[in-house]
Amino acid sequence: MTGTTNTAAAPANVSGVEPANGTHPAVADLIARSNRLGADKRNTNYAGGNTSAKGTATDPVTGEPVELLWVKGSGGDLGTLAESGLAVLRLDRMRAMVNTYPGVEREDEMVAAFDYCLHGKGGAAPSIDTAMHGLVDAAHVDHLHPDSGIAIATAADGEALTAKIFGSKVAWVPWRRPGFQLGLDIAAIKENNPEAIGTILGGHGITAWGDTSEEAEANSLWIIETAEAYINAHGRTRPFGAELPGYAALSDAERKAKAAALAPTIRGLASTDKAAVGHFSDDSAVLEFLASVEHPRLGALGTSCPDHFLRTKVKPLILDLPADASVEASIARLKELHTEYRTDYAAYYQRNAVADSPAMRGADPAIVLIPGVGMFSYGANKQTARVAGEFYLNAINVMRGAESLSTYAPIDEAEKFRIEYWALEEAKLARLPKAKSHASRIALVTGAASGIGKAIATRLAAEGACVVIADLNLDAAQAVAQELGGPDVAIGIRADVTDESAVQGAVDAAVLAFGGLDLVVNNAGLSISKPLLETSEKDWDLQHNVMAKGSFLVSKAAAKVLIEQDMGGDIIYISSKNSVFAGPNNIAYSATKADQAHQVRLLAAELGEYGVRVNGINPDGVVRGSGIFAGGWGAKRAAVYGVDEEKLGEYYAQRTLLKREVLPENVANAAAVLTSAELSHTTGLHIPVDAGVAAAFLR
Structure with missing residues (x-):
């Protein structure tokens, strides 16, 4: 009951009649x-x-x-x-x-x-x-x-x-x-x-x-x-064969910890040809597959359905070490396997390419499997990466069914190549819209549930980045993430930047959600406006713990990921005009802003060899939408300057050279430009976003 002839009956059957109006x-x-x-x-x-x-x-x-x-x-x-x-x-x-x-x-x-x-x-x-x-x-x-x-x-x-x-x-x-x-x-x-x-x-x-x-x-x-x-x-009860000793799933906590530790390395390897966003899954079907003796054979056979291998590539990269292998040993072996994978993929291309085949698109894996831990999948954006993982899960289910009844026998390599490098598929790829400026980039923004942080997160997401909204207020952070498009675009997490373990948890959340990290914005802050004699030691410590220490902790944790990925990256500090301008009744706030400003210079000098750019933004008078001003800072500054609090934005505007009020979106614009390819050769810079305050000009 097969048909391969070049004939067909005229399709006469139709359904329904045309409506008077509306949908047929x-x-x-x-x-x-x-x-x-x-x-x-x-x-x-x-x-x-x-x-x-x-x-x-x-x-x-x-x-x-x-x-x-x-x-x-x-x-x-x-x-x-x-x-x-x-x-x-x-x-x-x-x-x-x-x-x-x-x-x-x-x-x-x-x-x-x-x-x-x-x-x-x-x-x-x-x-x-x-x-x-x-x-x-x-x-x-x-x-x-x-x-x-x-x-x-x-x-x-x-x-x-x-x-x-x-x-x-x-x-x-x-x-x-x-x-x-x-x-x-x-x-x-x-x-x-x-x-x-x-x-x-x-x-x-x-x-x-x-x-x-x-x-x-x-x-x-x-x-x-x-x-x-x-x-x-x-079907057979164990279609993937007996359990492979040492390859059983780790506990949930151990899986997450090892995945977070390996994620930067794997993402860097998977982005050798082109930057990719990642997705992690420890679905039980994946863990069962990797714990079984037949998984190396089946993995090497690759997927079969055209939709599957167009998303997952012809086969995955599989770490050939047991679940309890150390992170260090796993990283070393993954790098070796990646080199072998690229060589093997190039050979596959050369074996099957013909004169009019499209150029090889890249030799990095789209699926990386870690026994005992789970699956990393990669794509141009989070949705593509997530769907690639879902497709490989489909492929595992297909292999299970085929092996239950018979032997898994996917289409042969030549046919896979004809699909993967099909001229029609190439034309479809050519029709895709041009990538946005921050496509495939992963950003962590602290204090991002309101004000400047929210504006920056919103702008980065609009430019194609995946964004982690980190804030003390978890509900507000999650609400912002939902506004930006949900988990394929942004996630909201609670993060106390004064707590080193909480900061590490925020960075781990970023790499587990999106595969890695490219861009960090140190924005979390608060402000205490008091004269010297009224500023307590507690005030001083709180101010410095949140901004000076907090920025240090976030930058340190992020730098480990950026260095391990070997993809460069950006660290942005939202400092202040006050870092260079001396004003009254502001000792704790201005001193910590000066600390942040110098961290920019120090880290730019230290991280440059890894391709990491570190720059700062010095806003001033950002009143509208600001959590700091709404929290009492506005009233105190208004009292210092002798104006009504609701007029404070106008007051700040009139003292500037441009006579313009500074909005959170203006700061977000600067962050987007500083982290774009247009300023790829700029580091150690502070950009004023203050509408022109001559006394704060950088010298």
């Missing part, structure tokens, strides 16, 4: 079905698979009925699919493509031809799987990547298992790269096997269909659940 009922059904299927990761991976519906609408040009195909467009995700994510094509023109198809050697040309089948304006770009949906004679078609289905698809005897598990209801399709010919193959199966409700696509996934949206969804779920039930009922 076939589209409404399609969106609802897609969202339900995509919400359950047992059905398909993030952004994987596609769904479609056919229906009749009125051509606005001719006034005549026209049969249309609505299909999930390139790059969309079923779980969040909306109507704007659909490509809309005329079926009559798609059918006509069968007659002009030049054959499998030139099938990529058909993707460009889809553009000439589009109906109306807008909509998503048609994906490579569009032919599968348009040519199959069914009103509704689903193509999904369920772990249970791919387990059958990657089993060495997948064809026999398909017949045994599903009978005549599901056909086997030998591996074929996604494209027009695959669409023809499945269309022929549907035509020649009227009892079939779908297919198992060798090495890839499943396809199912129905005359209604409900029937297509039911058929998809029946295939997935039947495969899952068969694996559970007939």
Whole structure:
């Protein structure tokens, strides 16, 4: 029950009629079905698979009925699919493509031809799987990547298992790269096997269909659940083999500690060619896999489903040391393995590249597995890194299912290369928007729940950075992180910068959340405004503990990560105009700001050899949104200057050369510029952001 011919029945089945206004009922059904299927990761991976519906609408040009195909467009995700994510094509023109198809050697040309089948304006770009949906004679078609289905698809005897598990209801399709010919193959199966409700696509996934949206969804779920039930009922109890002595999972606390210690090294290695953001997972399935005797063999075989290895690369880097290996030994071995991995990947590229292959994109691993600890995954941003890890977890589940029933047998290396270095994939990458100035950078901002810190965190996130919002007020920090986009963009943590263990905990949280650290902003502060004779020892110590000592502790903990990563980095101190300007009734605050300012110079001199830039910003009179001013500092300064507190910002503005009030966003602008590539050769600098205070000019 396979089809490989270059013919297909004209897809006549359509669903629904055109509404008087609003969304077409076939589209409404399609969106609802897609969202339900995509919400359950047992059905398909993030952004994987596609769904479609056919229906009749009125051509606005001719006034005549026209049969249309609505299909999930390139790059969309079923779980969040909306109507704007659909490509809309005329079926009559798609059918006509069968007659002009030049054959499998030139099938990529058909993707460009889809553009000439589009109906109306807008909509998503048609994906490579569009032919599968348009040519199959069914009103509704689903193509999904369920772990249970791919387990059958990657089993060495997948064809026999398909017949045994599903009978005549599901056909086997030998591996074929996604494209027009695959669409023809499945269309022929549907035509020649009227009892079939779908297919198992060798090495890839499943396809199912129905005359209604409900029937297509039911058929998809029946295939997935039947495969899952068969694996559970007939599979071996230890598909990955016996437990490997010494490779069992460490305790939760030990895993987190070792992961935090290894993360900077691993991220630096994974960023040799291009900076990457990381994600850490100690999912029980990963730990079980790494504790089993067969994990080296299976890991070396790599993934199979095209969506999997496009995200995870053809195979992971696996540390070949037991769980209790020391951090030092693990780091040394990881560096050796990384060198071997890069050599091996370059050889893979050279073995398979042809004259018109795209250039090698990079030889670093996207997945790094540490026995007893877990999995690090990497990508251009946090979401990409997280999804890569989810995809490798899918791959582990696939291997478990295939090994339970048979032997895991993914598609061969040459086919993997054809997918990874596909010209169509290269074109998709070329269409990605230009990276923002701080893309792939990870920032830790102290005192970031309000005022200047919040403004800096907001600006850095807007420029593409991942941001750790560190503040004494955990609820406020978490609220800011949620405002910025949630855990794929920012996390909120409680951090007392006067406590060395708390500071280390904040840095560990950053590296576990995003893989490492690139940029630190020492912003946490408070202010005590008193004349000398009223300033107590307690006042002095508190002021210096928070800002002078706190900045020292944060910089020290961060520098360890920056040095180990070997990727350079930035440390920014939010100092003050008061660090160089002597004002009345301000001994404790101004003295500690001067301390911070000199830390900038000292650390710039010390950390320059590691590519770490250290710079400062000297704001003044930042009243609006300021936690310090709201906490009583504003009232005290207003009393010193003899003005109403609500007029303090205006007072500060009028004493400047530019007569402008300084806002938190102005300081954030300076932080963004100082940490951008445009000032890559600048360190040890203090930038005034005070609207011009001549007495504070740097000399």
